[in-house]
Amino acid sequence: MLPNEIYNNLKTEFGDAIIEYNDAQPTDPFIxxxxxxxxxxxxxxxxxxxxLFDYLMSLSGMDLGENVGVVxxxxxxxxxxxxxxxxxxxKTDPKVPSVEMIWRSADWHERxxxxxxxxxxxxxxxxxxxxxxxxxxxxxxxxxxxxxEIYRGMKVS
Amino acid sequence: MSDKKRxxxxxxxxxxxxxxxxxxxxxxxxxxxxxxxxxxxxxxxSEVIPHMGYLHRxxxxxxxxxxxxxxxxxxxxxxxxSAMNNEWPYVMALEKMMDIKVPEKVEYIRVIAAELNRIAxxxxxxxxxxxxxxxxxxxxxFFRDREYILWIFEKLSGARLLYNYxxxxxVSGDIYPTFKDECLDVxxxxxxxxxxxxxLLIYNRIFxxxxxxxGILPADVALSYACSGPVFRGSGVKYDLRKDETYSIYDRFxxxxxxxxxxxxxxxxxxxxxxxxxxxxxxSCKIIEQALAQMPMEGDVTAAFPxxxxxxxxxxxxxxxxxxxxxGFYIVSNGSDKPERVKARGTSFVNLSVIPExxxxxxxxxxxxxxxxxxxxxxxxxx
Amino acid sequence: MLSDFGIILLYFxxxxxxxxxxxVAAAIVRPSHPNKVKNSTYECGEIxxxxxxxxxxARFYVIALxxxxxxxxxxxxxxxxxxxxxxxxxxxxxxxxxxxxxMAGLAYVWGKGDLEWERPKPQIPRLEDLIIGKKxx
Amino acid sequence: MGLLNxxxxxxxxxxxxxxxVEDLLxxxxxxxxxxxxxxxxCCAIEFMAMNASHFDFMRFGTIPRTSPRxxxxxxxxxxxxxxxxxxIKILYEQMAEPKYVISVGSCSNCGGPYFEHGYHVLKGVDxxxxxxxxxxxxxxxxxAFHEGMIQLQKKINEQSIFNKRKKLKAELKKNNLISK
Numbered sequence: 100m101l102p103n104e105i106y107n108n109l110k111t112e113f114g115d116a117i118i119e120y121n122d123a124q125p126t127d128p129f130i131x132x133x134x135x136x137x138x139x140x141x142x143x144x145x146x147x148x149x150x151l152f153d154y155l156m157s158l159s160g161m162d163l164g165e166n167v168g169v170v171x172x173x174x175x176x177x178x179x180x181x182x183x184x185x186x187x188x189x190k191t192d193p194k195v196p197s198v199e200m201i202w203r204s205a206d207w208h209e210r211x212x213x214x215x216x217x218x219x220x221x222x223x224x225x226x227x228x229x230x231x232x233x234x235x236x237x238x239x240x241x242x243x244x245x246x247x248e249i250y251r252g253m254k255v256s
Numbered sequence: 257m258s259d260k261k262r263x264x265x266x267x268x269x270x271x272x273x274x275x276x277x278x279x280x281x282x283x284x285x286x287x288x289x290x291x292x293x294x295x296x297x298x299x300x301x302s303e304v305i306p307h308m309g310y311l312h313r314x315x316x317x318x319x320x321x322x323x324x325x326x327x328x329x330x331x332x333x334x335x336x337x338s339a340m341n342n343e344w345p346y347v348m349a350l351e352k353m354m355d356i357k358v359p360e361k362v363e364y365i366r367v368i369a370a371e372l373n374r375i376a377x378x379x380x381x382x383x384x385x386x387x388x389x390x391x392x393x394x395x396x397x398f399f400r401d402r403e404y405i406l407w408i409f410e411k412l413s414g415a416r417l418l419y420n421y422x423x424x425x426x427v428s429g430d431i432y433p434t435f436k437d438e439c440l441d442v443x444x445x446x447x448x449x450x451x452x453x454x455x456l457l458i459y460n461r462i463f464x465x466x467x468x469x470x471g472i473l474p475a476d477v478a479l480s481y482a483c484s485g486p487v488f489r490g491s492g493v494k495y496d497l498r499k500d501e502t503y504s505i506y507d508r509f510x511x512x513x514x515x516x517x518x519x520x521x522x523x524x525x526x527x528x529x530x531x532x533x534x535x536x537x538x539x540s541c542k543i544i545e546q547a548l549a550q551m552p553m554e555g556d557v558t559a560a561f562p563x564x565x566x567x568x569x570x571x572x573x574x575x576x577x578x579x580x581x582x583x584g585f586y587i588v589s590n591g592s593d594k595p596e597r598v599k600a601r602g603t604s605f606v607n608l609s610v611i612p613e614x615x616x617x618x619x620x621x622x623x624x625x626x627x628x629x630x631x632x633x634x635x636x637x638x639x
Numbered sequence: 640m641l642s643d644f645g646i647i648l649l650y651f652x653x654x655x656x657x658x659x660x661x662x663v664a665a666a667i668v669r670p671s672h673p674n675k676v677k678n679s680t681y682e683c684g685e686i687x688x689x690x691x692x693x694x695x696x697a698r699f700y701v702i703a704l705x706x707x708x709x710x711x712x713x714x715x716x717x718x719x720x721x722x723x724x725x726x727x728x729x730x731x732x733x734x735x736x737x738x739x740x741x742m743a744g745l746a747y748v749w750g751k752g753d754l755e756w757e758r759p760k761p762q763i764p765r766l767e768d769l770i771i772g773k774k775x776x
Numbered sequence: 777m778g779l780l781n782x783x784x785x786x787x788x789x790x791x792x793x794x795x796x797v798e799d800l801l802x803x804x805x806x807x808x809x810x811x812x813x814x815x816x817x818c819c820a821i822e823f824m825a826m827n828a829s830h831f832d833f834m835r836f837g838t839i840p841r842t843s844p845r846x847x848x849x850x851x852x853x854x855x856x857x858x859x860x861x862x863x864i865k866i867l868y869e870q871m872a873e874p875k876y877v878i879s880v881g882s883c884s885n886c887g888g889p890y891f892e893h894g895y896h897v898l899k900g901v902d903x904x905x906x907x908x909x910x911x912x913x914x915x916x917x918x919x920a921f922h923e924g925m926i927q928l929q930k931k932i933n934e935q936s937i938f939n940k941r942k943k944l945k946a947e948l949k950k951n952n953l954i955s956k
Contacts, residue, residue, distance in 0.1 A: 125353050126570035146774040155482055156575070157601035159586055170586065172573050176479065179500060183573070200771045204482035207609045215316065230309040230638055231896060232859040239895050240316055246895045250858050253903060255895065273694050280683020281863050282814040284842045289816055289860055291685070298696040298757050310860040311817055318893045329889065336818035336915075380821070399828030406825070417821055417915050469761075476766045613764040622759070635817055638857075669873075676869035681843055684863035 100149060100180050102128040108149065113140060129170070129183035137186055138196045138222075144173065144182070145201055151175045152182060155198075158208035160216030162241050167193040167218050188218065197223040215240040274302060277620070281310045285388050285624045288634030292611075294623065301623050304612045312638040319598040324350060324565045325424065327598065332418035334583075334600055335636040337380055340366075340373040340409075341578040343422035346585045346598075348503060349574035350424045353567040353589065361555035362426045363505045367547045368439065369412065369421065370576075371540040375446055376405045377579035378533040378540075381486075381631040385530055386457050388628035389466050394457045401449050404442045408435070425560040436548050443541045450537055458534060467530065468521025471626035473614045475524065485581025486536065487607045487630055490516035490529030497577035509546045511539040526629035533631070536579075566593050580604055580631055602636035701753045705745075712741050798936050805874070806932035809848035812867065813840035816854025819881035819915040823853045826918035836925045844868075849876035849908075849928065855883035855890060856898040868905040876932070878924050879907045882914045889914065 106120040109130065116136035122128035132140055144152045152173035161168035171184040188195050197220035199206040209220040210229040217238035220226060227233065237244055246255055279292040286292065289310035295303040315334060319327050331346050332339035344366060351358060379398040386394040406416045411432050413421035421428050457463055473483070475491040488495055496513045498506040514535030516528030569591040575584030581603030588597040607630050615626045641649065680687045715737065723730050748754060815823050826833050827840070841847045844867050856864060868877065879901050882888035887899035901907060908931055911924040936942050948954045 123570065125568045125572070127572055142771075142774045153479055156582075157573070157584055157586060157599065159597075159599040159601075161588070161597060172584070172586065176495065181573075202482065203477070203480040203769055204606055204609065207605065211605075228309075230312040232309065235858075239314065244895075251862065253858065253861060253898060255858075256899075273696065275693050276689070278682055278685050280685045281860060282684040282812070282844075282867055284813050284840075288820065289814075291683070298698070300757060300759055310857060310863070311855060312857055312859070312896050313817075313855050313890050314894045314896045317895060318890060321893050333818055333889070337821060380824075396829045399825060400830055403825070403828075403830045416825075416917065417818060472761065472763045474763065474766070477764045477769065480766055480770055613769070616764075617759055617761040619759050672873055674869065676866055679866075679870075681845060681870055684867050686862075686866065 100178060102130070102182060105150065105182060106130050109140065109143075112143065116140065127181075127183050129185050131185045131187070134186050134188055134195050138198065138201070141171075141184075141198045141201050144184075150182075151177050153177075153202075155202035155204050155208075156181075158198075158205055158212060160212035160218050160240070162216060163187065164242075166190055167216060169195050169212060169218055171198075190217075193218045194221055195219070196221055199223055214238070217241060273297070279623075285384075285628065287384060287628070287632055288637075290608075290627075290632070290634055290637065292623070292627070294620070296620055299620050301615055301618055301620055304615050304623065306608060306611055308608075308634075308637050310638065311634045313635075315639040316597070316599060319595060321594065323593045324567070324595060327595070328422065329418065329420045331585075331600070332420060333635060334602060334639055335578065335580065335604070335633050336418060337633055338373045338377040338579045339418045340369045340421065341377075341576065342583060343419075344370055344504075345574045345576040345583055346587075347422045347424055348576065349572050349585050349587050350565065350567055352574060353570065353572050353587075354424070354562060354565070356425045356560050356562060358426060359555050359557065359559050361552050362557050362560075364547050364551040365427050365431060365557065366422065367505060367509075368544050368551075369409070369419075369427075371543045371547070372405050372408065372439070372442070374540045374579040375537050376402050378537050381533055381579075382453070382457075382530060385526075385625070385628040385631070386453075386463075388624050389463055391457050391460075391463065394453045397449050397453060397456075401442075401445055404445060408438055408442060411435075411438075423558075423561065424565050425562055426557045428558075430557050436551075439544060439548055443544060446537065446541060450534060454534065458531060464520045464527060466622075467526040467625055467629070469525050470521075470618050470622040471526045471614050471629055472522050473524045473610060477613060478524075478610065481606065481610050481613075483581065483607050483610060484603055485577070485579065485607070486529050486532040487581065487610070489513065489532050490629075491524035492516050492518070492528075497575060497582050501575075503576060508550065509543045511542050514539065526625055529629045529631075564593065566591065575601070578603060580633070580636070581607060583636075600636075600639055602639055604630075604632035604634075604636040605639070608632050608637055698753075698757070705748055705753070708744065709741070712738070798941075799933075801937070802933045802935055805848070806929040808837035809876075809928075809932070810839045810841045810846060811878075812844055812847035812850040812871070813842050814850075814867075816852065816856065816860065817881075817883065819853035819883070822915040822918060823851065823880070823921070826921045831918040831922070833921065833925070836922075836929070838925070844871040847871055848874070849878060851878045851880055852884040852901045852907075853880040855888065855894075856901045856904075857896050858898055859896070861898045861904050864901065865904050874935075876908045876928055877901070877905055878909045878911065878928060880911045880921065880924070881916060882912060885910045885912065 102122065103120060106117065109117050113136055116133050118131040118133055120130050144150045152175045154174040154176055156172040156174050159170050161170055166187050166189045169186045173182045173184065186195055195218055197209055199209060207229060209223055210226065212218045213220060213226060214228040214230050215238060228235065231239065236247060248255060274295050274297045277294045277296050279286060279294055281289040281291050291307040291310065293305040293307060294301055315330055318330055328343055328346065331342050335342050379402045383395040383398040409419060410416050413419040413429060473491050475493050478488050478491045492515055494513050494515050499513055514532050516523055516532055518528060519531065520527055567589045569589060571586065571588040573584055573586045575582045583603050584601040586599040587595055590596045611627060611630065615623045719730065719734055825831065850868060850871060852864065879885050883890065884901040887894065887897055890897040891899055898904065909924045909927045911920050913920050936945055
């Protein structure tokens with residue numbers, strides 16, 4: 100099932116929660132959705148008979164200048180088709196609903212996105228850092244991140 | 257909050273007859289620097305909390321200030337046991353973005369190199385798994401055979417472990433004249449050792465009693481945790497990117513996908529994951545033989561090198577079947593020669609997230625075996 | 640001349656002297672730079688948190704008691720075994736009675752189930768309790 | 777009996793060895809020191825390949841020990857990150873004297889490929905623990921491990937027990953009266 104057909108189905112079902120569909124050529128076609136209905140959209144994507152996206156390949160945080168994005172790469176075992184979802188949240192309050200109860204693989208990916216990019220996933224049962232030490236300040240992968248001078252007495256750079 | 261504060265908070269709440277053991281960063285059987293915080297009731301594991309990040313080498317931050325070809329050595333260091341298989345999805349992604357058609361001979365060299373690297377990786381996986389169960393001889397047998405493969409790679413690319421051999425549009429060096437019969441010779445040796453280890457370790461009564469029926473991972477839980485590779489196929493699911501999403505020239509070879517069938521224990525236990533790796537080695541040998549037979553000998557491997565590597569503005573997600581599972585790269589390019597973002601989806605990072613679920617209720621010694629059967633590499637977990 | 644017990648005392652003293660020399664010489668010669676971190680318990684590289692005084696499971700205590708019981712029995716058997724040839728039938732029957740009484744004790748403990756060691760009870764993960772269920776169409 | 781009358785014949789010495797107590801001690805310590813069994817990153821795989829039968833690191837009399845209490849030297853094989861740095865410091869402190877450190881690979885020598893942009897990588901393990909031997913390479917070949925081990929043995933052989941002798945030896949070496 101091609102991404103634009105999925106887009107039309109979702110558009111009919113969720114209306115304006117689906118913001119836009121972009122398939123400029125070299126990029127994989129992706130669907131931009133708003134953060135409000137993210138949980139329900141993902142729930143239908145997983146359980147609806149035409150989609151059956153039961154395999155969340157990867158979830159990555161993005162730094163888009165003044166706001167923060169999260170990209171979901173979905174894959175369906177049965178129909179062998181793929182989908183890319185994007186969600187954008189302002190950097191002032193980077194809150195995105197967590198989908199760890201839909202695909203368990205999102206659990207650690209969301210913690211990593213929080214750890215490196217600073218995206219806070221509401222509803223996540225254990226929202227702490229996963230890669231950096233627990234008392235590391237700042238979110239390293241942001242473009243405006245300044246590397247600290249000293250960390251626990253050791254010179255960093 | 258700091259490590260200590262977090263633990264004190266938890267420590268005060270848990271009932272006190274359970275002991276909290278720390279299988280810490282420095283431990284012979286954590287396959288690297290992984291810390292498992294294990295809550296043990298007597299000798300039965302009741303809860304496992306993995307702590308990672310001890311080898312977080314800021315790969316994604318490094319990639320943002322390196323040009324595209326400079327990133328390839330860093331990609332070798334993600335999963336440093338199977339470097340050839342790491343480079344392949346990255347290079348394929350860039351070739352797809354800049355739609356470069358790679359000559360036939362390069363495709364065959366890439367398949368052979370990747371399959372040889374898959375054998376080397378499975379040799380280490382089964383060797384360390386045997387060592388976790390206490391068998392030291394297979395470790396020595398497998399490492400002796402791995403040396404033969406490393407010598408081939410050394411002649412091919414100049415390095416033993418981290419090759420930097422794949423390039424965008426080809427490979428860095430052509431094959432040396434005696435490449436073909438050296439590969440065939442290695443395959444003969446690998447098959448002989450595999451047969452030996454089959455009855456020395458795999459069908460050994462003690463090993464079966466130690467590894468069967470522990471660490472049972474049902475197929476639907478593995479699917480929800482997005483596991484892949486031998487961990488997923490051990491639970492009986494026939495999912496392999498070389499067949500489901502055939503990239504490069506894998507459709508020209510006939511090989512089958514070994515799947516865990518619960519031969520000695522339950523389907524999806526540690527023994528199944530291990531036997532899948534052993535059979536996969538045999539399949540890789542078959543692929544290499546067919547690839548060597550069909551390989552065109554003439555053709556310049558550096559024919560399709562682009563003048564300058566500047567992929568158009570856009571993003572792409574490409575994945576390939578590595579020995580541990582599907583390793584994917586999400587590359588966002590802004591038209592310049594440096595990527596805006598490269599995210600590596602590490603298979604070990606995803607496969608490891610299953611540990612807290614599948615190690616509840618087993619003896620403490622079995623936990624070490626369950627960790628060994630998942631076959632993780634910490635460079636890929638922490639990136 | 641020294642009585643038999645004198646020889647045993649001599650052995651005892653010689654043993655103590657040899658062990659003493661070895662330990663004291665080592666203590667004098669070896670380098671020793673104790674510091675706080677070196678004296679802390681080795682915890683795979685982590686900082687040990689919490690005290691080690693943990694309430695152990697009761698079954699270890701029961702096993703220790705049973706072991707002590709049969710260890711003492713063996714201590715009684717040893718001297719008897721050396722001289723029982725000279726003592727004739729009476730000593731033999733007495734010792735058999737002694738062993739039978741202890742066997743009864745073992746049977747009681749076995750019956751009561753104190754020797755049962757814990758079996759692993761694997762909890763295989765089920766998907767239902769990990770993620771939310773199917774969406775109603 | 778004239779045990780010593782063949783003293784001038786170099787090969788007929790009658791099996792008598794002369795030497796100072798230090799030589800005996802250093803010979804014992806350098807030929808059989810145990811290392812702490814723990815690997816960080818890619819160098820750990822070369823470390824395993826070197827431990828296996830082909831390169832056989834045990835020819836130097838080394839045995840992998842899992843606890844720092846029984847280890848004589850520690851091999852830092854791989855990238856030292858900040859989260860791992862405190863742990864390595866604790867492990868080094870918990871080792872018994874006399875202890876040595878071999879830093880393997882350019883990651884632990886100076887930060888290696890992660891020197892410029894690795895925010896989480898410690899730029900060289902010698903910032904937290906004193907290092908005796910550096911082995912260059914990324915990852916170094918197993919033969920380089922052997923070379924590093926030989927350097928460590930050479931260093932142990934020159935050690936002396938009492939400070940007076942240390943000063944004397946250093947002085948002789950300064951105006952190179954004895955070999956380096």
